[in-house]
Amino acid sequence: MAQRITTLIQDRLVVAVKTLYGADLTATDLPLSNTRKEFVGDFTVVVFPLTRVARKKPEEIGAEIGQYLLQHVPEIVDFNVIKGFLNLAVSPRYWQDYLSGIYSDTTFGIQPANGQKVLVEFSSPNTNKPLHLGHVRNILLGWSVSRILEAAGYKVFKVQIVNDRGIAICKSMLAWKKFGVGATPESTGMKSDHFVGDYYVRFEQEFQKEYQQWQASAAGQEIFRQHAKADESEATFFKGYKDQYFNQHSALGAEAQEMLRSWEQHDPATLELWKTLNNWVYAGFNATYDRLGVSFDKLYYESDTYLLGKDMVEKGLEKDVFYREPDNSVWIDLEDAKLDRKVVQRRDGTAVYITQDLGTAELRYEDFGVEKMVYVVADEQIYHFQVLFEILKRLGAPYASGLYHLAYGMVDLPTGKMKSREGTVVDADDLIDEVIAEAWENSRERGTIADLPEKEQAEVIEQIALAALKFFIIKVNPQKRMIFDPRESVDMQGTTGPYVQNAYVRIQSVLRKAGDEDLSAAAEYGTLEKEEQDLIAQLAQFPDLIQEAARNYDPSIIANYCYNLAKAYHRYYHDFSILKADSSAARAFRLQLSTAIANTLRNGMDMLGIAMPERM
RNA sequence: GGUCCCGUAGCUCAGCUGGAUAGAGCAACUGACUUCUAAUCAGUAGGUCACAGGUUCGAAUCCUGUCGGGAUCACCA
Numbered sequence: 001m002a003q004r005i006t007t008l009i010q011d012r013l014v015v016a017v018k019t020l021y022g023a024d025l026t027a028t029d030l031p032l033s034n035t036r037k038e039f040v041g042d043f044t045v046v047v048f049p050l051t052r053v054a055r056k057k058p059e060e061i062g063a064e065i066g067q068y069l070l071q072h073v074p075e076i077v078d079f080n081v082i083k084g085f086l087n088l089a090v091s092p093r094y095w096q097d098y099l100s101g102i103y104s105d106t107t108f109g110i111q112p113a114n115g116q117k118v119l120v121e122f123s124s125p126n127t128n129k130p131l132h133l134g135h136v137r138n139i140l141l142g143w144s145v146s147r148i149l150e151a152a153g154y155k156v157f158k159v160q161i162v163n164d165r166g167i168a169i170c171k172s173m174l175a176w177k178k179f180g181v182g183a184t185p186e187s188t189g190m191k192s193d194h195f196v197g198d199y200y201v202r203f204e205q206e207f208q209k210e211y212q213q214w215q216a217s218a219a220g221q222e223i224f225r226q227h228a229k230a231d232e233s234e235a236t237f238f239k240g241y242k243d244q245y246f247n248q249h250s251a252l253g254a255e256a257q258e259m260l261r262s263w264e265q266h267d268p269a270t271l272e273l274w275k276t277l278n279n280w281v282y283a284g285f286n287a288t289y290d291r292l293g294v295s296f297d298k299l300y301y302e303s304d305t306y307l308l309g310k311d312m313v314e315k316g317l318e319k320d321v322f323y324r325e326p327d328n329s330v331w332i333d334l335e336d337a338k339l340d341r342k343v344v345q346r347r348d349g350t351a352v353y354i355t356q357d358l359g360t361a362e363l364r365y366e367d368f369g370v371e372k373m374v375y376v377v378a379d380e381q382i383y384h385f386q387v388l389f390e391i392l393k394r395l396g397a398p399y400a401s402g403l404y405h406l407a408y409g410m411v412d413l414p415t416g417k418m419k420s421r422e423g424t425v426v427d428a429d430d431l432i433d434e435v436i437a438e439a440w441e442n443s444r445e446r447g448t449i450a451d452l453p454e455k456e457q458a459e460v461i462e463q464i465a466l467a468a469l470k471f472f473i474i475k476v477n478p479q480k481r482m483i484f485d486p487r488e489s490v491d492m493q494g495t496t497g498p499y500v501q502n503a504y505v506r507i508q509s510v511l512r513k514a515g516d517e518d519l520s521a522a523a524e525y526g527t528l529e530k531e532e533q534d535l536i537a538q539l540a541q542f543p544d545l546i547q548e549a550a551r552n553y554d555p556s557i558i559a560n561y562c563y564n565l566a567k568a569y570h571r572y573y574h575d576f577s578i579l580k581a582d583s584s585a586a587r588a589f590r591l592q593l594s595t596a597i598a599n600t601l602r603n604g605m606d607m608l609g610i611a612m613p614e615r616m
Numbered sequence: 617g618g619u620c621c622c623g624u625a626g627c628u629c630a631g632c633u634g635g636a637u638a639g640a641g642c643a644a645c646u647g648a649c650u651u652c653u654a655a656u657c658a659g660u661a662g663g664u665c666a667c668a669g670g671u672u673c674g675a676a677u678c679c680u681g682u683c684g685g686g687a688u689c690a691c692c693a
Binding site: 044049084300352353378382386412464489508575579580 | 618619620621622627628629630631633634635636637638641642647651652653654655656657658665673674685686687688689691692693
């Protein structure tokens with residue numbers, strides 16, 4: 001395709017302003033917007049800002065520039081001025097040529113490689129319990145951002161850091177050892193990550209029981225008398241004392257900590273137990289990832305990386321980025337960046353969380369040599385990443401300017417926050433099961449795919465169900481906290497994934513009936529309908545939009561675009577006949593248009609991790 | 617208390633690098649399938665863009681403040 005129409009017009013605008021008013025402006029000073037649908041035209045120039053350089057009334061300026069463009073830009077065939085708005089009409093011929101240039105391009109919108117590499121980290125669960133709704137938002141964001149970056153020309157590496165060690169998994173291990181009596185996922189027929197998760201819950205229950213008993217005991221009452229604030233109730237006090245109890249008084253707590261210590265000392269039996277449980281969890285995670293259609297290029301494990309970062313500490317000390325306190329702990333002072341003082345190495349010489357992240361970043365740079373690293377992590381860790389990035393910058397990491405924390409808001413339920421203690425956490429597998437069940441029910445009522453073999457039906461149903469779930473989550477701007485209403489998430493009408501799929505399916509149905517015909521007659525199609533011109537103009541925005549979505553790490557831009565394109569097509573489909581168009585030229589043109597829209601919808605939805613069925 | 621994010625229709629969300637009369641979907645009501653898939657389309661109704669100032673020819677959008685919601689400020693991860 002030749003130069004994009006918008007930049008072409010903007011370039012001429014710059015010349016027009018220079019010629020007419022002698023002013024040196026750039027294209028960015030003269031933004032072009034899409035003409036609102038209630039006015040005639042394709043693009044609009046707001047001329048108010050030019051009153052200063054032109055020293056004329058807006059209406060006059062609009063008329064002069066409009067006249068100039070009409071004479072000097074062949075693609076512009078008409079203009080009108082309303083108040084300070086200059087509306088430009090692009091020739092139908094241009095739009096038709098544009099369409100015939102793209103309609104058969106199945107990779108429309110996707111940019112050629114730009115030679116840059118980016119790493120995207122997402123998911124990164126703890127291994128003590130199954131994936132839940134919060135992970136789902138994370139995973140869908142990470143996956144779609146990866147796909148969008150690929151479409152924008154980057155080479156993308158998808159990774160996660162698996163939090164496979166620490167006190168949490170030790171709790172599951174201990175509970176399984178104490179109460180599991182040799183049970184396995186196989187012996188119980190459970191999905192293996194849920195199996196392990198249940199032992200984590202079991203631990204918490206047993207611990208709670210123990211804590212309750214202790215609270216009533218003489219020892220517990222003594223602590224309450226000694227440490228409670230004056231007017232503090234027993235319940236409030238013990239609620240706040242839980243962690244201390246776990247660390248100092250609890251038998252179960254002591255056992256779990258002993259488990260962690262023996263893990264750190266590489267005790268063979270403990271390592272064996274740890275591996276067994278983690279492998280169960282991984283098998284379960286992988287099943288869920290498969291259902292969600294996501295995969296990773298490399299997995300990092302915290303058990304391998306938690307000691308990393310020591311050489312970064314040395315390096316930082318040499319460069320005077322860090323300093324050592326008399327007690328041997330190592331610090332960085334970030335007060336000039338309004339980030340306070342942070343510990344990077346404990347008194348005892350061990351690494352803290354952020355030090356591991358320093359080491360992991362360095363390791364990943366060695367592994368992939370990327371220019372950019374994107375961390376998809378909930379917004380509660382914004383401060384952590386500000387500190388991490390600032391430290392890497394001061395250490396002179398070559399990738400420091402390419403670090404980005406994609407911070408997304410937490411997922412709430414209509415009833416409020418998800419709380420594991422109250423059992424309101426929405427499980428990822430359950431969620432997928434529910435939306436699939438809903439899709440089956442809808443499909444049976446409609447009966448449109450009943451003639452397909454059972455296996456193909458199931459495939460289509462799964463595509464529809466996951467489209468509903470994924471689109472529901474991905475359409476919301478990542479930055480915002482979102483409310484997840486399970487009832488709405490299985491909706492398949494309105495602003496939903498299935499709605500977009502349906503536009504695609506309608507096109508496929510038309511194209512199947514049209515067969516494999518020569519569409520060159522489209523060139524003879526004379527005047528385009530307003531709706532047709534608008535649809536092509538909408539298609540033409542797609543490549544730019546991908547860049548914008550990539551620049552902002554925001555898949556919701558693509559989701560909203562797909563919805564709007566599908567919406568425009570649904571209306572067009574309703575109002576105009578394609579196969580029974582008035583002329584063979586019109587029919588050919590409309591088939592081209594439909595094909596281009598199908599390609600665009602498929603590519604856009606693919607970036608969101610949503611597959612398009614041929615029938616539904 | 618410091619810092620950051622959010623506040624748009626009953627509900628869920630777009631619009632935010634300033635531009636024309638603030639848009640969708642859901643829910644409610646009405647209409648359109650002998651027609652290319654009605655998971656669709658058309659219509660009715662629904663607004664102090666939290667509030668108050670400021671900048672501007674022009675503010676939902678930018679700035680300041682207030683209110684409301686959330687996050688964060690560990691030798692935890």
